[in-house]
Amino acid sequence: MPYSLVSAATLGFDLVRLPAGRAVAEVLLTGLGADEAAVDRLAAVHPARGLDLERRGVRAVRGRRAREMAAGVPHMRSAADAGSGAGDRTALLVAQLEQGTIGDAPTLERLLREDVLGAEHPQRAELDVDLWDEATEVLADAAVGYWAAGVLPPLVRRDLTAAFDRAQDAGPLVTPAGWQLGPAEDDLMTFLAAVRDLDDAGRTRWRLAVDEGRSAQRPWATAMHEASWAAHVSGRTRALAAAQLLAVQAFLDGGFDLRDGAAGVWNAVAGCVQAVVMADLLGEESAAVLVAPRERALRA
Structure with missing residues (x-):
């Protein structure tokens, strides 16, 4: 399944279940908010700068081989194949959700090049x-390297991500102003801070709230689509995508793990983000569906 900025919550579902998903989100956020200074800093650390043609060719070959290895990240299809015939369909579904991604490294890189850094x-x-091309290469290598951190040999992963890490040595490459998060930016940041600061009891309340609302799956999907469509027609798709990537980082910083991501807690958080960012354009009924897990968690 190809990723898109319109369905950033789906990408987030994968990122919260990957070992270095937080870093992938950081790469994509950098691309979304990059200004001239950020592009200059990224281009300046491009590893092929100063290399002759032969050594550039060697680097290109290493990059292709690393991407071939990145295909080893478990996909939902491969998880299903590995578990076929296991007998316990519920256990198989849980394994698929915990271990398999919806997208893959090529779809992630395509998203970065064509959507995040596109026209x-x-x-x-x-x-x-x-x-621009040099900065793009630095971000693309880092995105793939972090995406596949769980399967790549450490030296190969570092070869892909080292330039991006060096670019960050002088401090953050982008600021929230670069993402143009829209009229609800303050409310979004307040919500994400609350997720980031959760303790054990807070995480438990969210898990219980998700369990209580499982019967509302279809209304939730419809409401998510309505919010995504509102972002599209209002020209705020990039802002909503940035918000979901920030939510990935807050979710992981708040102590949730891959099991929480697979069990529906990420979907609950992502729904709240949709509702907050698009509050001025979203119908009351859809907004209520999306924020319901937060309301239940606050009441618990």
């Missing part, structure tokens, strides 16, 4: 093409 990026037409 709609506000800086794309303003900056030098060569600098």
